[in-house]
Amino acid sequence: MLALRTSAVLAAAALAIAAAPVHAQDEKKEIEKYQKMLAEGSPVELFELEGADLWKKKQGPKNESLEKCDLGMGPGVLKGAYAHLPRYFADTGRVMDLESRLVHCMVTLQGRDYKEATKRVFGNADKPSELEYLAAYVVGKSRGVKIAVSTRNPKAKAAYELGRQLFHYRAGPWDFSCASCHGVAGKRIRMQSLPLLDKPSGARRTYATWPAYRVSNSQMKTFQWRLNDCYRQMRFPEPTFGSDATVALTMFLAVTANGEPYDGPGTKR
Amino acid sequence: MDERRRVVLRGAGATGALAAALAAGLLKPERVLAATWDENAFRKKDVADALKIIGADDAVASKEVVLDVPEIAENGAVVPVEITSHVPGTTSIAVVIDKNPFPLTSRFDFMEGALPYVKLNVKMGQSSNIRVIAEAGGKHYVAMREVKVTIGGCGG
């Protein structure tokens, strides 16, 4: 017993030499490596598969699928649709993001009640929400398509301007705005790098990799969730799902990310 | 898939009953092996004990065993690990995380036709050494790297 333990200890000592310490200058490189390996070994595709089934599933009072849902490029056209969202929709007279448009389709095509369709917009690891699966599926159809969100419509332009103001709006008990954390390049919270989101340099890659599978809670997360949880951590009241304010902020970030090839659904720590 | 056999195995518990089942021709040895889960090794809480039970306590450090991991993991829930063994005749690879509550995480047996390669995602409770042990010709070869699990985000 003693002999065995000794040999194990010796082996460990010999190995310690091989285990190189992390140097500060390598930290960034190693974190980037972690993120790359995470993306390569991501289970996010499972959510896309479930979303595809849900897209085709007939449900609601009208017993219809979402296959004829118009996400801005015509009924049922998914290829590249997410890369152009949010956008102004003439049929509702509103600027809508992916999630609010999906709910619109549930209501109009499937005949579902708005309250029922939005009762559970954020799921959990054991039971993801319908919108989380659907978002994974729909955004996957824009992979490789350049983000091109238009502000030509006056309401789209107004949403962009409102989003820009919301981004910088400091309030709450801790005096935070989005810019408190995402307004300077090269900073981090704990070990988490903070993308500068009001400039293309930071916004492009970050925006292009949302929605995403979050390994910290093994969940597929939508962009509405991303904004919701930022505001929670900013100690604000809760943004209402699909509201103009959330769409406006998304609009601001999306336009700032214009030109970046969409690369989601992503995988985040 | 193999549920009936698993029930038998679970129920058998002691090796004696298993041997009896084998002798009675109820199970073919090869199929039994397919569903074996080395409970004894997986339940060891001490890394030295776990290494001993898989016969790797005297494993030789080898550069032929290539372990690719990020040195910093932003979240311990998923730590990607990629392993290639260049040791000729490698038949298995085991992945051990020293400071996990149960250090042995997995073991991969390679049959004819497979390359001694595997990529997987493991959980790490805290910063720790990860060691991978390749077995070839009854001998064990090991590679080890330290992975730091950091705290990210606002923690709120």
Added chain:
Amino acid sequence: MPGPMKIRATLKGSYTDIRVLMSHPMETGLRKAQGKLVPAHFIENITVKVNGKTVVKAQTSQAISRNPVFAFRVKGGNKGDMVEIGWVDNKGESNKTEAAVA
């Protein structure tokens, strides 16, 4: 009811790369929810077959991440070869799927 499972097998010249995604909670048995321990629930065995012949057998523990993803490699291979992967967990639940090498 196990969730979806997906195999992607690709010929890469001298070898075939096999990637598999599995829906599984991989509960450690150490996690608490609402003050109670969530019972351990994890995949214990994985078998990889190519054209019906077993090439990799894996034993796994609760330390494999939720929704496991694995990559394996087999020597050579041809487009159209059938890859079949199955798992069995500690509750006796199982799932399997197959895909052709592309």
Added chain:
Amino acid sequence: MKSKSVHLLLGGLAAALLAAQLAYADPTLLEVRAVMHRDFHARGQAVMSRVDQDDVQYLCTITRDKPPAHRVKEMEAAQLAMIRYPADGNYIGDWKRGAKIASSGKGMTWKEKPGQNRGGGCYNCHQLSPKQESYGTIGPSLKHYAKVRPGIEGQKYVYGKIYDSKAFNLCTQMPRFGTSHSLTEQDIKDVTAYLLDPASPVNQ
């Protein structure tokens, strides 16, 4: 925060303007706030008045955190006047308890009850103990801070800075933990000790 009432009054006007949907560019801050009142909802302790700006938040927002010098002096003085220093004149508490508050990023969210999980989130932005490698960089490193802020003057400064950071740097990103009732007097004493006590890991 008394100055809120003025903004609230103006906010009502803006809300009326917003009854028709915003269809023009560059909304004013009051319009933005009216949008927030319409599009956010109270949840738990995160009540709607949290989106109403006080004069510091307002000025820092409109100037993108670059306030004009002539306003800074007077407003910092007003913030300084809001600091309630401990009646016993003792600024130093238990550094071990302070360490926990400094490490915790919790408290004050809609998921928590008032006063629950009171955290300072210090490590989110600052390096403190050299042993803790996961630290943020939004704020300066506070490693070996006792050397930077020695003596009773240092203690008073640190206590005040945690209590109301805006008294010393008007548009800093650091929260006002005392003024906002996020931390108690004892909590702030404990964090002050964590920063300045010679026995604290921060100074090792």
